[in-house]
Amino acid sequence: MTETDTGTTTGTTTRSAPANPAAALAPRLTGSVVADPDAMLAYRHDQSMLTAAGTPAAVVRASSVDDVVATLEFAYEHAIPVVPRGAGTGLAGGANALDGAIVLSLERMNRIVSIDVAARTATVEPGVINADLAAAAAEHGLWYVPDPGSRAISTIGGNLATNAGGMCCAKYGVTLDHVATIDAVLADGRRIHVGSETRKNVAGLNLAQLLVGSEGTLAVVVGATMRLRSAPGTASTVVAAFGTTAEAIDAVGTIVARTTPRAVEFLDRTTVRAVEEMTRMGLDTEAAGLLLVQCDGRDASGEAADVVAACASAREVYATDDPEEGEQFMAARYAALPALERLGSTLLDDLAVPVPALPAMLREIEAIALRTGVTIGCFGHAADGNLHPTVVFDAADDEQTARARAAFDAMVDACLALGGTITGEHGVGVLKRPYLCRQVGETERELMAGIKRVFDPRGILNPGRGF
Known part of the structure; x- marks a missing residue:
C-alpha cells in the first residue's frame, strides 16, 4: 500500500483503501461485515423519497463499542466515508449509503444497560428502540417522554442524531431536553464522554448539545444516559x-x-x-x-x-x-x-413556523395543492407549529414526481417567508440541504463546517449530509 501525507493537521498518514475493505476489516471485529450486494440492499436507503443512495463497499453490523472504534480507525486510516445508521426510519436521506462507503449499523447495540430510579435516568446503547425504553421506564413508574411518530421502530441513537421531537414536545421538550450524557467515538477512533448527570453544568462548551441533531457528521454515538420523569x-x-x-x-x-x-x-x-x-x-x-x-x-x-x-x-x-x-x-x-402511504408514494415535509403563523402556512399549503394539482395531506404538532404536509403522488410517473417536487419546494419557500424552519425534527439529511443556506446564512454555515473539521479533519463521517 502507498501512503499519502495529509499534512500537519493530524500528524498521521492516509493509506490507500484496500481493494476489499470488508475482508480487510472483518478480522478486527466481533460483529459481522456484510459485502454481498443483495444483502446490503436493505442498508442503502432510509424512508425518504426522492433522495439518492449509493452502493456501499461494506456494511458493518457492530456488536460493541470496540467494533465502532475499530471501524472508524480503519476508515480514518484509509479515508473511507462512514455512514452511521440506526433503524433506517429517517425521512431526509441522512442514512442513505454512499458509493464506496462503509455503512456502520448500530442496530445490534440495543441493550438498556441500567435504569437508575433514584436519579431518574436510563443508560442505553444507541440501538435501543424508543418504545422499548418507554416500556422499561414505565415498569419503574417512570416516563421516557420523547415520542416521535416512529417511536415503535426508531432508535434512541437515531433520535439523538436528528433531535427528534414528537407529540409531547410543546410541553416537555424534544430529545435534547432529555439527554444527560453521551458516549461517542470520533472519526479517528477516539472515545469521548460529554454532558453531565447533574441538573446544572456550565463547565466548558456544551459538546453534548452540539452532538444532538448533528446527524452523524461529528461523531458516532455509542451510548447515552437519558433523563426520565415521574409518570x-x-x-x-x-x-x-x-x-x-x-x-x-x-x-x-x-x-x-x-x-x-x-x-x-x-x-x-x-x-x-x-x-x-x-x-x-x-x-x-x-x-x-x-x-x-x-x-x-x-x-x-x-x-x-x-x-x-x-x-x-x-x-x-x-x-x-x-x-x-x-x-x-x-x-x-x-x-x-401509514394511512396516507396507502394512497400512493409520499414525500413528507417537516416544516415548523411560529404558532401565530400557522393559519397563513395552512392557507399556503392548500393553495400550493391546488396550483400544482397534487394531493397534500397535512398533519402535525400544532401546539409548536410543526406541520408534516405530505405530498401523495405516483413515483413511477415522471410528470407527477416533478409536480410533487414543485409542491415540496413551494411549501419550503412559504415556510421560510413566514419566519419558519425547514425542519423541526426530521433533520436536514440530503433532502433539505439545498435550502439550508437560505435559512441559516453563508457565514453561519461556514462556522458549522469549521466545527466539523475539528471533530472530523478528514471529512469521513456522513459527508454531504446535514450542513
Whole structure:
C-alpha cells in the first residue's frame, strides 16, 4: 500500500483503501461485515423519497463499542466515508449509503444497560428502540417522554442524531431536553464522554448539545444516559372536529393561550379520510380539520375543560378521562402517515413556523395543492407549529414526481417567508440541504463546517449530509 501525507493537521498518514475493505476489516471485529450486494440492499436507503443512495463497499453490523472504534480507525486510516445508521426510519436521506462507503449499523447495540430510579435516568446503547425504553421506564413508574411518530421502530441513537421531537414536545421538550450524557467515538477512533448527570453544568462548551441533531457528521454515538420523569398520571383527551381549517387553527391559538396541554395534534380532511379508510375508527370525514388534544398533570380535567371551551366553534367536541379511550383517539394521529402511504408514494415535509403563523402556512399549503394539482395531506404538532404536509403522488410517473417536487419546494419557500424552519425534527439529511443556506446564512454555515473539521479533519463521517 502507498501512503499519502495529509499534512500537519493530524500528524498521521492516509493509506490507500484496500481493494476489499470488508475482508480487510472483518478480522478486527466481533460483529459481522456484510459485502454481498443483495444483502446490503436493505442498508442503502432510509424512508425518504426522492433522495439518492449509493452502493456501499461494506456494511458493518457492530456488536460493541470496540467494533465502532475499530471501524472508524480503519476508515480514518484509509479515508473511507462512514455512514452511521440506526433503524433506517429517517425521512431526509441522512442514512442513505454512499458509493464506496462503509455503512456502520448500530442496530445490534440495543441493550438498556441500567435504569437508575433514584436519579431518574436510563443508560442505553444507541440501538435501543424508543418504545422499548418507554416500556422499561414505565415498569419503574417512570416516563421516557420523547415520542416521535416512529417511536415503535426508531432508535434512541437515531433520535439523538436528528433531535427528534414528537407529540409531547410543546410541553416537555424534544430529545435534547432529555439527554444527560453521551458516549461517542470520533472519526479517528477516539472515545469521548460529554454532558453531565447533574441538573446544572456550565463547565466548558456544551459538546453534548452540539452532538444532538448533528446527524452523524461529528461523531458516532455509542451510548447515552437519558433523563426520565415521574409518570404523569391519567391524561384527559379532547377530540374536536371543525368545519373549516381556519377554525381549527384559531382554536389552537386559544388553547395554548389558556393552558399547556401535553399534545395538540392537527389532521386535515385529506388525512382524516385516509385514516378513517384504514382504521374504521368512526372519525368525522366531513370535518375540514380535526384536533386531538391531551392534558396531563394534577388538573388534567380542568385543562381539558378549558380546551373544550376553546373549541366552541367546532362541529363536534368529545372529551374523556378514560385513559384507554383517550389512547384509542390518539391512535388516529399515529396512523396519519401509514394511512396516507396507502394512497400512493409520499414525500413528507417537516416544516415548523411560529404558532401565530400557522393559519397563513395552512392557507399556503392548500393553495400550493391546488396550483400544482397534487394531493397534500397535512398533519402535525400544532401546539409548536410543526406541520408534516405530505405530498401523495405516483413515483413511477415522471410528470407527477416533478409536480410533487414543485409542491415540496413551494411549501419550503412559504415556510421560510413566514419566519419558519425547514425542519423541526426530521433533520436536514440530503433532502433539505439545498435550502439550508437560505435559512441559516453563508457565514453561519461556514462556522458549522469549521466545527466539523475539528471533530472530523478528514471529512469521513456522513459527508454531504446535514450542513
